[in-house]
Amino acid sequence: MPYEAWKDNEYIEQLLAELRANGTNVIVGSFDKLINWGRSNSIWPLTFATSCCGIEFVSLGAARYDMARFGWEVARASPRQADFMMVAGTIVHRMAPVMRRLYDQLAEPKYVIACGGCAISGGPFRKSYHVVKGIDEIVPVDVYCPGCPPRPEAMIYSIMQLSRKMKVERFFGGVNRQEKIKDFLANHPEESLGY
Amino acid sequence: MANIQEKIAKLFPEATFEDGEILLVNIPDAKWHQLAKCLKEDAELHFDHLVTIVGMDWTDKLGCVYYLNSTKHNTSLSVKVTTDDREKPMIHSVHDVWKIATTFEREVYDFFGIIFINNPDMRRLFLSIDWKGYPLRKDYDMNPEVNPVSLENERQEDTTVSYVEKEDGTIEKKVVEIFAPEDFVVNIGPQHPATHGVLRFRTAVDGETIKKIDFYSGYIHRGIEKICEGLTYPQTLHFMDRMDYFSGQQYHHGLCLAIEKALGIEVSRRAHVIRVMMDELSRIASHCLFLGTFCMDLGATTMLFYTLRVREQILDIMEKTCGARMTFNYGCIGGVMQDLHPDFVKDVKELLAVLPKNIKEYNELFIGNVIAKGRLEKVGVLSREDAISYGVTGPSGRASGWACDVRKTHPYSIYGELDFEEVVYTEGDSMARTKLRIAEIEQSAKILEQLIDNIPEGEYCVKVPKIVKLPAGHYFQLVEGCRGAFGVYIESDGGTSPLRLKLAPPCLPLANVVDHLTQGSKIADLITIGGSLDYIVPDIDR
Numbered sequence: 125m126p127y128e129a130w131k132d133n134e135y136i137e138q139l140l141a142e143l144r145a146n147g148t149n150v151i152v153g154s155f156d157k158l159i160n161w162g163r164s165n166s167i168w169p170l171t172f173a174t175s176c177c178g179i180e181f182v183s184l185g186a187a188r189y190d191m192a193r194f195g196w197e198v199a200r201a202s203p204r205q206a207d208f209m210m211v212a213g214t215i216v217h218r219m220a221p222v223m224r225r226l227y228d229q230l231a232e233p234k235y236v237i238a239c240g241g242c243a244i245s246g247g248p249f250r251k252s253y254h255v256v257k258g259i260d261e262i263v264p265v266d267v268y269c270p271g272c273p274p275r276p277e278a279m280i281y282s283i284m285q286l287s288r289k290m291k292v293e294r295f296f297g298g299v300n301r302q303e304k305i306k307d308f309l310a311n312h313p314e315e316s317l318g319y
Numbered sequence: 320m321a322n323i324q325e326k327i328a329k330l331f332p333e334a335t336f337e338d339g340e341i342l343l344v345n346i347p348d349a350k351w352h353q354l355a356k357c358l359k360e361d362a363e364l365h366f367d368h369l370v371t372i373v374g375m376d377w378t379d380k381l382g383c384v385y386y387l388n389s390t391k392h393n394t395s396l397s398v399k400v401t402t403d404d405r406e407k408p409m410i411h412s413v414h415d416v417w418k419i420a421t422t423f424e425r426e427v428y429d430f431f432g433i434i435f436i437n438n439p440d441m442r443r444l445f446l447s448i449d450w451k452g453y454p455l456r457k458d459y460d461m462n463p464e465v466n467p468v469s470l471e472n473e474r475q476e477d478t479t480v481s482y483v484e485k486e487d488g489t490i491e492k493k494v495v496e497i498f499a500p501e502d503f504v505v506n507i508g509p510q511h512p513a514t515h516g517v518l519r520f521r522t523a524v525d526g527e528t529i530k531k532i533d534f535y536s537g538y539i540h541r542g543i544e545k546i547c548e549g550l551t552y553p554q555t556l557h558f559m560d561r562m563d564y565f566s567g568q569q570y571h572h573g574l575c576l577a578i579e580k581a582l583g584i585e586v587s588r589r590a591h592v593i594r595v596m597m598d599e600l601s602r603i604a605s606h607c608l609f610l611g612t613f614c615m616d617l618g619a620t621t622m623l624f625y626t627l628r629v630r631e632q633i634l635d636i637m638e639k640t641c642g643a644r645m646t647f648n649y650g651c652i653g654g655v656m657q658d659l660h661p662d663f664v665k666d667v668k669e670l671l672a673v674l675p676k677n678i679k680e681y682n683e684l685f686i687g688n689v690i691a692k693g694r695l696e697k698v699g700v701l702s703r704e705d706a707i708s709y710g711v712t713g714p715s716g717r718a719s720g721w722a723c724d725v726r727k728t729h730p731y732s733i734y735g736e737l738d739f740e741e742v743v744y745t746e747g748d749s750m751a752r753t754k755l756r757i758a759e760i761e762q763s764a765k766i767l768e769q770l771i772d773n774i775p776e777g778e779y780c781v782k783v784p785k786i787v788k789l790p791a792g793h794y795f796q797l798v799e800g801c802r803g804a805f806g807v808y809i810e811s812d813g814g815t816s817p818l819r820l821k822l823a824p825p826c827l828p829l830a831n832v833v834d835h836l837t838q839g840s841k842i843a844d845l846i847t848i849g850g851s852l853d854y855i856v857p858d859i860d861r
Binding site: 171172173174175176178179180182183185186187188201213214216217218219220221222224225226248249251252253254255256261262272273275312 | 445446447454459461463466468469470471472473509510511512516517537538539540541542543545546549557558560561564565608612623624627628630631644645646856857
């Protein structure tokens with residue numbers, strides 16, 4: 125996909141600028157490139173779906189949309205073997221602690237895609253008494269993928285965005301990402317998450 | 320209808336009657352249990368299928384409306400039981416008459432706080448045990464601070480309560496253990512690849528043999544019924560796509576029929592035909608996906624690619640006309656949203672041409688397979704009586720020999736004039752449930768064949784008032800979804816939004832029967848039995 129066809133290029137440029145601010149180590153930088161090339165092309169999702177979006181995720185895995193050609197096909201049932209979690213569907217009060225626990229169980233480096241209107245903001249169920257108004261209140265989100273449900277193409281685009289993001293990260297030395305997650309978790313302690 | 324009324328009036332002089340499409344019997348709570356027993360056991364009445372229990376809050380009183388069907392005489396009846404007490408409302412349970420009532424009553428308790436006397440399990444069904452208030456009551460406090468999102472694990476209890484009536488009429492609260500002290504309990508779900516969504520089973524096992532299952536839902540309870548009370552009628556429609564997301568078209572059809580019935584709107588013939596065709600296309604797509612995911616549960620991943628081929632073809636047809644792949648929002652009050660796409664007829668004909676070949680392939684690949692036979696035949700056998708008592712409708716009910724297809728028993732739209740067979744098997748095992756769905760694909764194709772060359776000209780949507788106000792009263796409509804009978808109950812006070820919109824999904828009874836079916840089976844059978852019942856979790860939870 126040509127560079128101009130992407131949206132959110134500013135965001136990636138900003139990430140790059142942050143990384144380049146301190147200069148790049150020649151040796152570690154090369155290793156970074158190699159490792160990022162590898163992991164950005166084999167992002168394994170966690171099989172996690174609560175509702176409608178999950179069915180589109182099944183379509184994504186089937187022959188027509190075939191996410192295998194990007195190296196994402198190994199959907200893992202155990203969070204310990206997965207790289208990212210595609211939150212496909214509404215998250216309700218009862219599910220919230222379960223989802224947070226799944227997120228905690230993912231091995232570092234880990235990523236989250238909020239897939240569909242419900243995961244982003246509560247979607248059509250925002251007015252409900254039992255729906256979380258956006259999963260970014262519970263876990264840090266890397267990519268938002270709007271739609272109700274998003275088409276498989278949109279899902280492919282969002283995972284490609286994630287893979288782009290991974291490519292400009294620093295795997296060695298750069299602990300920036302982990303610190304961000306720590307900050308988020310410190311600001312969202314388990315006890316006090318009322319609105 | 321008159322006979323039923325006469326008969327009940329003779330036996331229960333306290334009962335009062337309200338005429339309507341379905342006769343409504345008002346009965347005081349004290350006599351309700353006796354009436355329920357009589358309704359079921361009397362050979363002339365024989366109301367053996369409890370369709371749903373609608374909890375209601377009329378602000379001055381609380382109560383339930385029970386919808387009953389007779390499988391023998393094909394008659395319907397509704398019974399209303401009310402209580403004035405808002406602090407501690409109580410109604411007698413009918414769990415010993417219809418087995419599904421145990422769970423339906425739990426749902427009403429969860430939403431309205433009505434306690435059912437003698438029900439063995441009075442826990443909440445969808446909400447956590449620490450939830451404050453009863454959300455579907457009119458005076459429920461919607462402030463999110465009352466019930467905030469908690470990231471702490473939910474408090475669990477191994478006991479349940481039961482309110483037992485003693486002989487002198489006093490009511491005693493009893494604490495009941497769910498599992499025996501020596502039971503070894505394994506937790507399956509909510510995050511499990513084979514539970515088809517976020518459903519949770521607490522399974523007591525003895526070695527590999529299942530002793531008891533306690534099913535937990537509510538992990539995707541979105542409170543659709545409550546949201547609908549604040550929306551206008553056309554706005555409520557789009558939620559129908561998001562419950563059982565494979566039966567979106569049928570559920571739309573059901574709610575539209577209920578509203579049109581109330582408004583007295585006659586839909587054009589063209590709209591009828593379009594709706595029925597869309598229903599049947601969804602049914603094929605749904606059964607195809609069932610087959611794919613079910614085989615995936617059993618470890619036969621390849622099948623998914625074969626079945627999704629047909630499903631994608633159908634989704635393309637839908638997309639051209641409706642503009643979406645899954646949440647179509649196509650049916651509307653008075654007809655359908657848009658006219659058919661010019662390619663529709665050609666595309667459907669292409670689909671019909673390839674279907675028989677595909678079905679043959681499915682049969683060769685999976686049904687005849689030795690492993691599939693070994694794992695499915697004589698596993699999870701559901702008898703006809705139990706299917707009725709547990710309210711298991713749809714393909715799962717028909718696999719047990721119960722002819723429960725709403726398209727045949729209570730024909731709606733143009734189903735009455737179409738020529739198709741209601742497939743009924745008598746084995747009642749997982750294999751019958753699977754094979755029946757393949758046979759239903761053939762029948763749906765037969766309906767499509769009859770209609771595809773006979774789509775009449777005319778308007779696709781008749782004129783409907785801009786502001787939809789339903790006359791005060793209550794309306795009930797049953798339609799056949801992909802997984803069973805789907806009921807819509809609307810109670811209106813004459814305003815623009817419903818006073819109560821109850822959606823009676825087919826999947827709650829399906830998940831509820833898992834405990835009964837798996838007792839004595841192996842853990843591995845739980846996956847095949849659950850898979851062959853084909854419940855959709857957002858449909859259970861709403």
